[in-house]
Amino acid sequence: MKVLFDTSVLLPALDVKHTQHEACYKLLKNCEANAEVIVLNTHLMAELFNNLTKQPRLAITVAEINLTVHRLADRYVNVELNMTDYLAAIDRCTSLGLRGGVVYDALHFQAAIKAKVNVLYTGNLRDFERLKTEEITFGIKSPY
Template sequence: MKYFFDTSVLVAAISVDHVHHATSQAAYLSAAKNHSSCAAHSLAELYATLTRFPGKRRMSGEQALLSVEETRTRLTTVTLEESEYWSVINDSAREGIIGGTIYDALIARCALKVKATTIYTWNLAHFRRLGGEIAKRVQTP
């Protein structure tokens, strides 16, 4: 099995007061580079989310960086080539995908690139809109 982690699961795994923390953390702690990955874009989303939480939940840049570094150590980071990136944008436009869902499409393409058998996400509906190849792989941790 090859596991791919969406940003929503990474945030929940790191945020102890997140409603999905326990199950996300369990999946995250069982991950290893040889069978688990995430999109490079998710590292930026993780940093952005951790540093914009409201109130006491907000991390400093230094704290968030430690979490991102830990994630980078635990998971293989997947990137897209320019042509792959363009293909996602082109396909999304043709399929009527608009707005922020393009970021889910980019993340999903990274999962397909590494032939992930399971895509862990808390945004099931967003990913299921991206077609059958993605829909059959998505699940919550």
């Protein structure tokens, strides 16, 4: 099985002080134990770095966060989003009449399409469900 984690799942999995840490960390470890292919995408890496570096409660340096991001990129399957993918995400939002920040979720959604995942894991079910259209066959689930 192939799964994609968005930032709302991977960030809590890494941050032991996050309120959803236990559920997200358990999901990540279960996926690893079941030899599921864990997919990350280029957009996620920037979001993750942004969110981790603005967490004042984390007792790690920016250099350590950088190292963590690099280790994740080395450990899991990476899906690179190119201009065609960004435009497809924007087109999806446009065709569904969606505006604003949902485009960032649409980038994760496009990565899931591109990687042909079975499940996209997110903490924002409502936002991702509204991006789904008839031809989408993967599931959208939350660990919490």
